[in-house]
Amino acid sequence: MSLRQIIILITVALAVMVVLPGLGRYGAYIVYVVAIASIGALALNLLIGYCGQISFCHGGLLGVGAYAAGNIGNAGQDMVVALVGAGIVTAFVSVMIGLPALRLRGLYFAISTLAAQFILEYLFRLIEPWTHGVSGLLIQPAPFFGLDLSNDRGYAAIAVGLLVMSLIAVSRLLRTDLGRRFILIRDSEIVARGMGVNVARTKLWAFAISGFLAGMSGGLLAFTSRIAAPEAFEIALSVDYVAMIIVGGLGSLPGAVIGAGFVVLLPEVAQRIGETFGAATQTAALREMVFGLLIILFLIHEPRGLNSLASRAVRRLRRTSGPLSNNKRSSASDLEMTQARL
Amino acid sequence: MRKSLVIAAFGALLASPSNAVSADINVCIWGTITGPDALVNGMSYGARDYFEYLNEAEGGIEGHKVHTVLLDGRYKLDEEQKNYRRCVSEENAVFINGWSTGAVKSLRDQIQSDAVPFMTDSHSSEVLDPKKFPYIFMAGPTYEQQILIGLRSAAKAGGKRVVIMHANNEYGRAPVEVVRKSGAIEEMGLELVDQIEFPFDTQDLTGQILRVKNIDPDLVFVQASTPQMLVVLRDAAKVGLPASLFMGNMYNISPAIPEQLGASAEGFRSIQLYADFGSDIPAMKDINKYGESNTIEKRDTYYMKGWYQGIAMSTAIRNAVKKAGGVPDDLVAFRNSVRDEMENLPSLDTGGITPVVNYANHQGPTQARISEIKGGSYTAVGEWIDAE
Incomplete structure (x- = not known):
């Protein structure tokens, strides 16, 4: 992410906050749900899209973050402390889940994360003093830097702010040696070892950073929904997040946001279209099927996801709005190649 | 073409809330239209249809058309939270009818601060407290009360040893724990010989049913939904246990049970809170009248529950409108007035769907009766039993 892109990102975020x-509360709710999902998708994209470690326990990690943040917040701490605490706890759990990755690869590791998801679900029900079991943990509103922002607009501002910070942090990270090592491991562990990369340590860093972001996302989810219950963090949520990064674009920062927006907003758009045509009940029944079909279509026709479609649309728009100079053409082409690599 | 579709989609997203503004009275309902609990979603259709019936038969409430929105909560917490916000701030609903226990628990403080009357489809005692949650109303006995009614009938029939089976989610576990810890089972002269938990999404319970067979109890009360009850009764038949040994709660009066299990379901008993669809009661005449020109999505006891909820909500709204001499311009005042009227509902005639009720307790009816599958359909086998 270049300085120009960062400035654009911050400007967009500020514009959202101004608007x-x-x-209204409903609009603000949509904004923060998409922002929270985007942070979660970004975390998973870092792990799968950039480091090549397929994970099916992201829903469980969000749950760890939610319970951690809820407990810290209920103890009277500021939301910032709760979110950071949730990030740290989840990073630790994520590293534990990542340990098998030192011995397992590909599908075998994916299955081990699936097992981790089920273990986490079980623990959410079992550790009652911490999770309140099947009843769920009720979460009290917490101040944010001492301010009372416990309303939909306040949460939206916090979530958008955190999303921007996460995007910038991850984009910076990918330019460091560590970030490049992630990509190298994704492309070939053998080559990475040959180049002297400590594969085990690098993978665990990916799990830790991804876990930290997932924990913050789960923490935000807890404060906004005011409850952390086991049923909210089941395998279906993990699948939703995998779908988000596939639809948005694996290994792409904007893809995480676009994919999250798509998955979160699709039911709403389907509902509204149904209402407009007086067939809300029918579209509700068809929604899951349409969602599944769209994922299959993306996998077949555009494996690089919506982000790639958006990039192409932007290029087409530029072409129609005026001829590009050779320099601009080449820089656009460079950008595309970089995105494809990422 | 593609551009037009995208514009249409976003246009629909932005434009549809404006529909709400044109109506005088807005009511918002969400249920599981699609999702794991969809078998019992007749209650959402029933409530919506009652308001539509009022529009058609009486021109609305006191001459004001009712705009009813039915949303799909998909039995997902985030979806239900989104629906709630839409109902409160976009649809400007004067009464909301919402679905799951988890959602109502997470929203109960907001319902309080938004001061919006809320009819919950949940029967969890955790959301029933007129002092703590003065805007939340329920549609009958809590799950705990239903268990007690079931056990009481077993004790009355001379039973001594009972087993309780329940799903491993909140809906399954929490009410059972409350009843077990209350000591009510022992007070009835019963002995709880085993408590068996099983996964909510179970497909096979042979092992658990064999455990029941070894214990040989007088009654097995199952706190679960219809999909799990189908598994329980199927596996019971497999190991030679009669369906008459088992009893379920209000969410087990589903035509799916006798339809799918046939003779294996004969003798199975459930707690019945509302009259059957098609029974000979005054409310059925209105439903049939509505059905002449409209499609009735579900024809079961849950639809009757929804219809009854519609009667209760609309009566409170009507009383508030009458009192104000029209629909108040101030939505906050209107909502508060509706809440007060709901709480002060006199003996409400629900057209025979339930016994006559009032809402001072925020719960409505506290009676239930036992219904048994006989000859492939549910038949009430006793009088109304009061949970209190």
Whole structure:
């Protein structure tokens, strides 16, 4: 992410925050749900898209973050402390889940994360003093830097702010040696070893960073929904997140946001279209099927996801709005190649 | 073409809330239209259809058309939270009817701060407290009360040893724990000889049913939904246990049970809170009238529950409108007035769907009766039993 892109990102975020008061509670809710899902998808994209470690326990990790943040918040701490605490706890759990990755690869490791998901679900029900079992942990609103922002607009501002910080942090990280090592491991562990990369340590870093972001995302989810219950963090949520990064674009930062937006908003768009045509019940029944079909279509026709489609649309728009100079053409082409690599 | 579709989709997203503004009275309902609990979603259709019936038969409430929105909560917490916000701030609903226990628990403080009357489809005692949650209303006995009614009938029939089976989620485990810890089972002269938990999404319970067979109890009360009850009764038949040994709660009066299990379901008993669809009661005449020109999505006891909820909510709204001499311009005042009227409902005639009720307790009816599958359909086998 270049400085120009960072400035654009911050400007968009500020624009969203300016618009927030006029959006109403429902609009603000949509904004923060998409932002929270985007942070979660970004975390998973870092692990799968950039480091090549397929994980099916992201829903469980969000749950760890939610319970951790809820407990810290209920103990009277500021939301910032709770979110950071949730990030640290989840990073630790994520590293534990990542340990088998030192011995397992590909599908075998994916299955081990699936097992981790089920273990986490079981623990959410079992560790009652911490999770309140099947009843779920009720979460009290917490101040944010001492301010009372416990309303939909406040949560939206916090979530958008955190999303921007996460995007910038991950994009910076990918330019460091560690980030490049992630990509090298994804492309070939053998080559990475040959180049002297400590594969085990690098993978665990990916799990830790991804876990930290997932924990913060889960923590935000807990404060906004006011409850952390086992049923909210089941395998279906993990599958939703995998779908988000496939639809948005594996190994792409904007893809995480676009995919999250798509998966979160699709039911809403389907509902509204159904209402417009007086067939809300029918579209509700068809929604899951349409969602599944779209994923299959993406996998077949555009494996690089919506982000790739968006990039192409932007290029087409530029072409129609005026001829590009040779320099611009080549830089656009470079950008595309870089995105494809990432 | 593609551009037009995208524009249409976003246009629909932005434009549809404006529909709500044109109506005088807005009511918002969400249920599991699609999702794991969809078998019992007749209650959402029933409530919506009652308001539509009022529009058709009486021109609305006191001459004001009712705009009813039915949303799909998919039995997902985030979806239900989204629906709630839409109902409160976009649809400007004066009454909301929402679905799951988890959602109502997470929303109960917001319901309080938004001061919006809320009819919950959940029967969890955790959301029933007129003092703590003065805007939340229920549609009958809690799950705990239903278990007690079931056990009481077993004790009355001379039973001594009972087993309770329940799903491993909140809906399954929490009410059973409350009843077990209350000591009520022992007070009835019963002995709880085993408590068996099973996964909510179970497909096979042979092992658990064999355990029941070894214990040989007088009654097995199952706290679960219809899909799990189908598994319980199927596996019971497999190991030679009669369906008459088992009893379920209000969510086990589903035509799916006799339809799918046939003779294996004969004798199975459930707690019945609302009259059957098609029974000879005054409310059925209205339903049939509505059905002449409309499609009735579900024809079961849950539809009757929804219809009854519609009667209760609309009566409170009507009383509030009458009192104000029209629909108040101030939505906050209107909602508060509806809440007060709901709480002060006099003996409400539900057209025979339930016994006459009032809502001072925020719960409505506290009676239930036992219904048994006989000849492939549910038949009430006793009088109404009061949970209190």
